[in-house]
Amino acid sequence: MAGTHGNAGQVNYSSAKAALVGMTKTLSKEWGRHKVCVNCVAFGFIETRLTKSNDDPETKIKIEGQSIQAGVPAQMLSMLKTTIPLGRAGTPEEAAGGVYLMCSPESDYVSGQVLIVGGGLRL
Template structure:
């Protein structure tokens, strides 16, 4: 039996990497998915892949850091699928540097994408969620909804070179814990998954990527030194990097009914890497 039949899900940053794998997994389990990304082509590819397997998906293209993004994606989701049951705040990138070389712009960019964007999306989502909860209450039904905020072991343990990213993901952890308390009354489970080293374009050797990533109009350095990647088998108890599909599995766990009594938590999905 599929676990997420009749659920409507938003997955930001689902054109590529972990978000794409989450969108495919949720859809394979029966959810209707809003595939959202700043880049239209990858978003369309993910949605087309879902549809080719008989699933339901629409795309919503936009920059999560734009002021109206939260209101827009929530309205598009309600219009397409009638409500929101699962919200995965995944869109993001890194822009590394040691603190003495880090600009205000570089720090602020991480706050914008990993804190302000989830805040605005969540603020917009609670309107339709509360309306749905009231209807369900009148019908005597209790329905659990799921928020999964994507984090990193850079937040739980810190990571040299990522003071911007780890500060932003730590703020997201505070948001997760607080909304778990605010939204328990609406039966919304608000949790986080913190990843270790998952193979995506963010974690490619920068010797391969040319050390640059296009995020909208901005070009940021990306990638990890090959020497650091080569240390993963020694540092990680499970002996290798994770796949996007393994990452999506952890998110899926927090979207199932089995997680209905879990809220305000961070699940670390890192193969034991700290």
């Protein structure tokens, strides 16, 4: 778009996310007649090596001999956590719980849904 200066990575991420949501809903309609449930899990801010402060040495990634700095700026991290209604980032175990829920018999009649595992934050 003329006059906008968007972040290409952000555009790619949001486009891919929208495509997965659309695919989930469409596949649930198409495969439902075959008794197949299709859902997806969307994660909010989950604590991982890539979501630590970018001044943390653990966020450096080595690819083909090059060191690449990953992570999130410390100032942004504190701001992000305040926008989450539960007041904190999720753990990898909590993220896995959403996937486990969709794999359990309790979700046998759930199809075409996006489960947001985000501590109350709407994505």
